[in-house]
Amino acid sequence: MAFMIAQRAYIKLYLINKVEQRRGYGYQMLEELKEEFKPFGYVPPQSEIYRALHELVQEGVLYRTKQLKGNDPSVDFQEIVLYHFTDNGAEKAALYKKQVKTDLDRCIGMLHKAVADNFV
Amino acid sequence: MAFMIAQRAYIKLYLINKVEQRRGYGYQMLEELKEEFKPFGYVPPQSEIYRALHELVQEGVLYRTKQLKGNDPSVDFQEIVLYHFTDNGAEKAALYKKQVKTDLDRCIGMLHKAVADNFV
DNA sequence: TAATGAACACGCTGTTCATAC
DNA sequence: GTATGAACAGCGTGTTCATTA
Numbered sequence: 026m027a028f029m030i031a032q033r034a035y036i037k038l039y040l041i042n043k044v045e046q047r048r049g050y051g052y053q054m055l056e057e058l059k060e061e062f063k064p065f066g067y068v069p070p071q072s073e074i075y076r077a078l079h080e081l082v083q084e085g086v087l088y089r090t091k092q093l094k095g096n097d098p099s100v101d102f103q104e105i106v107l108y109h110f111t112d113n114g115a116e117k118a119a120l121y122k123k124q125v126k127t128d129l130d131r132c133i134g135m136l137h138k139a140v141a142d143n144f145v
Numbered sequence: 146m147a148f149m150i151a152q153r154a155y156i157k158l159y160l161i162n163k164v165e166q167r168r169g170y171g172y173q174m175l176e177e178l179k180e181e182f183k184p185f186g187y188v189p190p191q192s193e194i195y196r197a198l199h200e201l202v203q204e205g206v207l208y209r210t211k212q213l214k215g216n217d218p219s220v221d222f223q224e225i226v227l228y229h230f231t232d233n234g235a236e237k238a239a240l241y242k243k244q245v246k247t248d249l250d251r252c253i254g255m256l257h258k259a260v261a262d263n264f265v
Numbered sequence: 266t267a268a269t270g271a272a273c274a275c276g277c278t279g280t281t282c283a284t285a286c
Numbered sequence: 287g288t289a290t291g292a293a294c295a296g297c298g299t300g301t302t303c304a305t306t307a
Contacts, residue, residue: 026185026186026187026188027278028152028155028187028278029149029150029152030149030256031298031299032148032149032298032299033298033299035148035255035259038259038263039259039262039263041263042262042263050268050269051268051269051270052267052268052269053268055268061262062255065146065251065254065255065258066146066251067146067148067255068146069148070299070300070301071268071269071270072270072271072299072300072301072302073298073299073300075269075270075271076298076299079270094267094268103267103268103306103307104268104269104306104307105267105268105269106268106269122263122264126260126264129256129259129260130260131185131186131187132256133253133256133257133260134185135155135182135185135187136150136249136252136253136256137253138185139155139158139159139249140246140249140250140253142159142162142181143158143159143161143162143242144242144246147299148299151277151278152277152278153277153278170289170290171289171290171291172288172289172290173289175289190278190279190280191289191290191291192278192279192280192281192291192292193277193278193279195290195291195292196277196278199291214288214289222286223285223286223288223289224285224286224289224290225288225289225290226289226290
């Protein structure tokens, strides 16, 4: 049993959630997460987002499609990579989330314990 | 800003607390911690305890004394290393604890956020 | 600048090994 | 088994670099 939850697992959880809400692409989700965690002073590194996404693909949870961004072709031909759930991806994601939830609770318990034990 | 609190910092916090209560030695504190964290399935590796102790010495928080364990010399000559606060060790420890507390709170916040954001 | 990806180096950590009693 | 310490290997992570539009 590892000490704390890994950053990778934490990020994967958020990415799965974002794909559940609407299919998205890496850079977009990165920027959203940066914004969400600003109050905590935590800046998720972009390499971690892409690595997490690639792992979720390798694990058969997500698959990729490519798309040109923007409606006006004369303005922007930038290609983006969209992520979607595979056939049984939703199941796999649900199982993964369940595991992460267990670990999250365990970690919260250990941190609360540290506060209770060492700070009166 | 790192993602989560480091195991090293977490253990140091507990070691400082144990030295505050009574001067102790490595193996003893290790066994106590193993017992304390059993419910969480977390087994602190002994190398981490010794590393943390050595760092606290290098940082000028603690100093070491050696002592033979046991009252009856015919039974046990095992040598143990006891740890005590240095002159300004208590101050340094208090400052360190304050910093760790801040980080603990931040981490608890991030874990709670993950539960709130990803589990309805 | 938006967007994706890989490379590279570093540091923490877990296991193992060494030593002594 | 108690007690301390170091070595060693591996993995996660952060920074940097590369590329395209």
